[in-house]
Amino acid sequence: MLRLNKIHHIAIICSDYEISKAFYTGILGLTILKETYRTERKSYKLDLALNDNYVIELFSFPHPPSRISRPEATGLRHLAFEVDNLERALEILRKNGIETEGIRTDILTGKRFTFFPDPDGLPLELYESNYHPD
Incomplete structure (x- = not known):
């Protein structure tokens, strides 16, 4: 059996980076640990924390497919x-x-x-x- 310590993070791909960034930081109150723009992928990666604990990686990609939820x-x-x-x-x-x-x-x-x-x-x-x- 694996010995897991905790959930490290949750990765979310958004369709509009600025809107999702504002939602997760401005409304939900998560704090930004690091924001990276990856030119080769035309993609942002935003590391977010809740109460100083790293919890969410918010990604943007050009034209991500919709997911049924x-x-x-x-x-x-x-x-x-x-x-x-x-x-x-x-x-x-x-x-x-x-x-x-x-x-x-x-x-x-x-x-x-x-x-x-x-x-x-x-x-x-x-x-x-x-x-x-x-």
């Missing part, structure tokens, strides 16, 4: 972020023009969560860490 396509289902206050997070997303689904409750944990898309429709989840139902 709904309904329930095979492959990566979604990327989930933990938040302390779901209502506050949803308020920020909505103020930035991002549509969100309704709040649901995980029947196994009792925790609340919801989904919203990134600029390319990749399903993202917000999972509330501190909610405790009465």
Whole structure:
């Protein structure tokens, strides 16, 4: 059996680099560790961190093919972020023009969560860490 330590990073290919860069940094609040333009590939690679932990590589490529993401396509289902206050997070997303689904409750944990898309429709989840139902 392999001995894995942790997830090192998640790679995302976007269709519009500037829009996705603004979304992941300006709205979601990830910080830029390094931005590289690779001339030979006509491609950006943006290394992003969450709470000083390297988490996402955002790539751009000329004319990437679209990926089917709904309904329930095979492959990566979604990327989930933990938040302390779901209502506050949803308020920020909505103020930035991002549509969100309704709040649901995980029947196994009792925790609340919801989904919203990134600029390319990749399903993202917000999972509330501190909610405790009465």
